[in-house]
Amino acid sequence: MADSLANLMNNEDVLRKVLHRITKGDMNYEDKTLSTPLADIVSTSNEYIFYIDVPGLSKSDIQVQLEDETILVIKANGKRKREDGEEEGCKYVKLERSVVQKIMRKFRLPDDADVSSISAKCENGVLTVTVKKIPPSKPKTVQVAIS
Known part of the structure; x- marks a missing residue:
């Protein structure tokens, strides 16, 4: 062996x-620096709301796209800025946060998602993506004459 x-x-x-x-x-x-951001998804009567953690990234770093009309794609190739030491001779003792932050997350949208009305905002390290729901159609009643 x-x-x-x-x-x-x-x-x-x-x-x-x-x-x-x-x-x-x-x-x-x-x-290998690609990470999957954490997300919460809320379903209300009118919309789906996605809350995605994107700490250290600005809205210009983030891309929100739709693939094949059913897949919501969140990705970013941002660079987190390091704070320089205030005093000369300062050095980092430990570095755990990545300087380059590449993220990717995909969500399959439900059938009732209105892909023509997707909005997004980024505030305080949280990306909020809102997808409106298509209202359910009312069932049609057809009167059939009996002969």
Whole structure:
């Protein structure tokens, strides 16, 4: 078993294929900073409201799109600014917040979503996307004459 594992580790072509399989999927190896923002979705009688956390991003960094008329896509390629130290010689002791903040989130809209009336606003690190609902049609009653 150890010999087989050693042969596998020394085979560059096999390692390349394994690495390729690992890096395939929703996120490329180069895009390891891509994150999925947290979201709350509220359904009222007239609309759907999406609240998405986008801390540190401005509205110019965020894109709201519609794919295939049914998928709401939220994405951003923003850069969070670092505060420079006030005193000369200051340095960061710990860096946990990403400088480049790439986000992506997709939502499948329900059948009663009115895709022609989508609005969005970004305030205090929260993106709010509102999608109006199509009012239900009233059932038609047809009188049929009996012969």
